[in-house]
Amino acid sequence: MNPSRGDFVYAPVLFGAYGVIRILDGLDGTRGPGFAWTAGHLCFLVGLFYFLRGFVAMRETAGRDGWSTAGLWTACVGAVAFVGQFGADLVTGFLAADHEAMSEMTSRFQDVPGFSLAFYSVGPILFFMGQLILAGRLVALRTLRWWAPVLVLACSLLPTVDKDLIPLGAVLLLVAYAPLYLGRGNYAASEARTARTRA
Incomplete structure (x- = not known):
C-alpha cells in the first residue's frame, strides 16, 4: 500500500492509545499479563507500521536526498528494535501466568548477550533520531514549521521522564505533523507530482 496523509494521524493516535492503555493497565499496581497488556502492545506495533509508511512519504517529499534517506533507514533500524522489544513483551505476556512470572521471563530475554x-x-533511540532527521529535512524545505523537530524531540524525551507522558507525546506529534495530514503547502504539491508520475 502506498503512504497516505492518514498515516500521520494513525501513527500518533495508536502510539497514544498504547500510552493510555498502559496507564489503565497499571491502575491495579501491576502491568500485564492480560488483555490490556496485549492490546496496548499491539496498538504500538500497528502504529509502527503507519510510522514507517509516513517516514517513506516524508523521504519522498524531501526528494530522496541523502539526509532524508539516512533518516528513513535510521528510523527503520529503530523500528526493528521496537519490534524486538514489544514482540518479546507480547511473548512473555502470552506465556506467563502472572506478573512475577512475566518479569522473570523478560529478565531472561534481557540476559541474552546484546539483546538489551x-x-x-540503543536500538529504540535510532527510531526517534531518524524521525528527527526527517522532520528537520522537511523544515529546511518549508514543508513543516520550525518547531516540528522540537515537538518530535520532546515526544522522544517524555517517556524517559515518565512513561505516563506517552499520550502527551502523541499529541505533540499530531501537532508537529499537522501540515502533512492536512495536505498543506509543499506536501500537497509533492503529492500532486507523485500522483502525476505514477499515472
Whole structure:
C-alpha cells in the first residue's frame, strides 16, 4: 500500500492509545499479563507500521536526498528494535501466568548477550533520531514549521521522564505533523507530482 496523509494521524493516535492503555493497565499496581497488556502492545506495533509508511512519504517529499534517506533507514533500524522489544513483551505476556512470572521471563530475554543493548537501550533511540532527521529535512524545505523537530524531540524525551507522558507525546506529534495530514503547502504539491508520475 502506498503512504497516505492518514498515516500521520494513525501513527500518533495508536502510539497514544498504547500510552493510555498502559496507564489503565497499571491502575491495579501491576502491568500485564492480560488483555490490556496485549492490546496496548499491539496498538504500538500497528502504529509502527503507519510510522514507517509516513517516514517513506516524508523521504519522498524531501526528494530522496541523502539526509532524508539516512533518516528513513535510521528510523527503520529503530523500528526493528521496537519490534524486538514489544514482540518479546507480547511473548512473555502470552506465556506467563502472572506478573512475577512475566518479569522473570523478560529478565531472561534481557540476559541474552546484546539483546538489551540492541532492543531496549540503543536500538529504540535510532527510531526517534531518524524521525528527527526527517522532520528537520522537511523544515529546511518549508514543508513543516520550525518547531516540528522540537515537538518530535520532546515526544522522544517524555517517556524517559515518565512513561505516563506517552499520550502527551502523541499529541505533540499530531501537532508537529499537522501540515502533512492536512495536505498543506509543499506536501500537497509533492503529492500532486507523485500522483502525476505514477499515472
